[in-house]
Amino acid sequence: MHESPPPQWHPGLIALFVLIGAVIYAALLLGSEWLTYRQGDRNPFFRIITAEQSHHDWIILGASHAMPLDFADTGAMIEAGTGMTVLNLAATGTGPLIQRLITARYFADHSAGGVLIVADGFGFASRQWNEDRLNDGDFMPRIPWDRRLVAIFGRAVAEGLPATTWLDYVSGFSKINNRDRFARDTWQAEEKFARAARPSDLADRQRIDYLYPDAENAETLARYMREMVAIVGLAQAQGAQVVVVRPPLPDRFRNRLPPQEAAFDALLRETLAAQDVTLHDFSTLLPAANLYFDTDHLNRAGVEAWLNGGLGAVLKALKHADPRGDRQSGPHL
């Protein structure tokens, strides 16, 4: 062990060291924040904070099954076809807790005529798609620093969100530490949007195992169903109509879903009925595998079939369209 020279403590030097360290940290944080804006795209919080409009006819919440509604030119096509402005806030693997936080942030300084929730059972089955997902290295680093979110995440801590998640967001640590800092925030699956997948039992099984990592737990389901109720409450308090849809799934995939899916369905119907919220179940609408680009995500033909098969009508049926004058009106089909 080396014998070291400084014989005594120097509090002033320690303070100076910490101060310079803080300045360096701040510089790294600023650089990372700049990269977050430069590479941002899919993160729903990024979309809200950078949205050009303060009002949308619809916002769409959901996990990856809702994302094809905004792949390629689909978002523009929906807006043109329905005459509605739509902000798609879906993101891979996001359950109702994250969707509630997204809703809270959206309505903090935006308004919407309707909230379309694309509900997936797996999102209600594990904290992996909720608390853990919010804090994972793929999601948190993409959220721009925002004082309203500091408050929203802070309130969520009081309701059970890990305090480290709030601390991580406020300090920007995961943003500085982001391995994909130079990559655009996209979902690579979008590249396969025009393709049709070849059915594979193995891929189906692996995908379902991935989506449902935990055993059935009624408490977990009830806990995340309360988040769904909170989303409805937040939206209705802002005068927005809420519609919940179950996304289409190919038959071979849907038939493999675990038994807990039935319990989810039953509780969802019961909960939404109590909230006076309409549920449209499209899960059996498009059973053919060629309408999906992988095991369970709609491809371009599938999205078009869903829009024509009922979703387009749901969007068009918005009760309180256009209360503001700042929306862009698209050409009707």
Place this chain on the structure above:
Amino acid sequence: MLFTSPGFYLFLAIVLAVFALLPATLRIVWLMLASLFFYGVATPWNLAFLGGVMAGGFICTWLAERAATDRAAKGWLTFGALGLIGALVVLKFYDATATALGLPQLGITAPAGYSFYTFMVVAHLIDLGRGSITPPSLAGYLLYVSWFPKIFAGPIERSATFVPQLAQGLRLHPGMALLGFSLVLAGLIKKLVIADNLAPVVDAAFAIPAYAPPMELLIAAYFFAFQIYCDFAGYSDIAIGLSALFGLQLRDNFRRPYLSRSIGEFWAERWHITLGNWFRDYLYFPLGGSRRGGVRKIANLMCVFAISGLWHAGLGYGVGWGFLIWGLLNGVFVSVENLLALGAGKAPPGRGHWLSVILQTLLTFHLIGLAWVFFRAATISDALTILRRIAAALPSLPGLLPVYPFSADHALGATLVLGLMAIELAAGRQPLPARLLTWPRPVRWGVWYGGLALLLVFGRWQGGSFIYMQF
């Protein structure tokens, strides 16, 4: 609690603050309580194992002190040492063996760190029996065994060097604290920046070796040599650094191992030094060491390396014979070196021509790396597949290198490895953290800030635990 978790640094801050405020007489007790909390906070059951080993060692010492004759005293100490080793063997191997033989299982698994503190207590008992140490105070003994920085993966400290420091009184020493800070920083960089950034490439290639391209297998074999080094040496640096924060010196565990010029030098002087010394003092020497002729020396060496391999088996990357092969391979390498040295009528090389030094170093590194493949692969069959596929592809490598689609992870890993080796070569015998303290303050601070920035920007803080915590 891991050294890489934010919770640990909160724990450390509290332990340090209370340590600074307490009178010197209470500091050992405070550190002992903190160590027990550290070891038991995630899994309280761990404390039962630690308590069992500590109690076993203490009771045998107590009985030995009160024994009527020296022979009886040594008997108690030997009984204690063999009992602890026996318990370690049972906990590591009984269930796996019972499954194979159809016997009922115990269902008890040794917790992380169990072997390390067992080795320390065994060393303590043997040293007492040899009369090379005197029995410490109860508090000194308990802190020696449970000291939190080293409890999960060493260094395997000796009570002869640890306990006397307690008697001198523990205090915060600015110079030691600066060295401690540098060592913790260096350890975190080795673990989080280097080892954990190499891990994904290694894991991907070793997962299904038959499907991985030979170039990926070759890169993974090289990367694993540095992953395990940085993972383990990183832990040791942090443990030594944390101890220095409290004014305690632990023994070095690694000294630039991949600059070794022989396998013997690698194991005896540079890699996991405290375990090597343990095997030397408590197994190799009692077996006769090198004093009973060349054949007996080779047999003793093979015995030590086989036991070292078996010690790693049963946990880690899968239950298998790969660890034994790894140990035996290293034993064969060391034995051949010894035979060659005997044949040439001289001892292993001292200083030599620079080209010879480089060639010897490269040869040693590659032999060690070859053995690591058996350590890392899930099965012996996987290890052989990896080596066979790499060997088959070697002739085509020169043509493949310029056109191979190296990934960003490859580039980052190679940069980190080259950076590490450049620093180790430049630093010389004195490690960089210690050398730093002699540099002008602006340079020293610049290096610290650079290290902290590396940790922030490139550290994989969500990675796994330390590899050697599994043993």
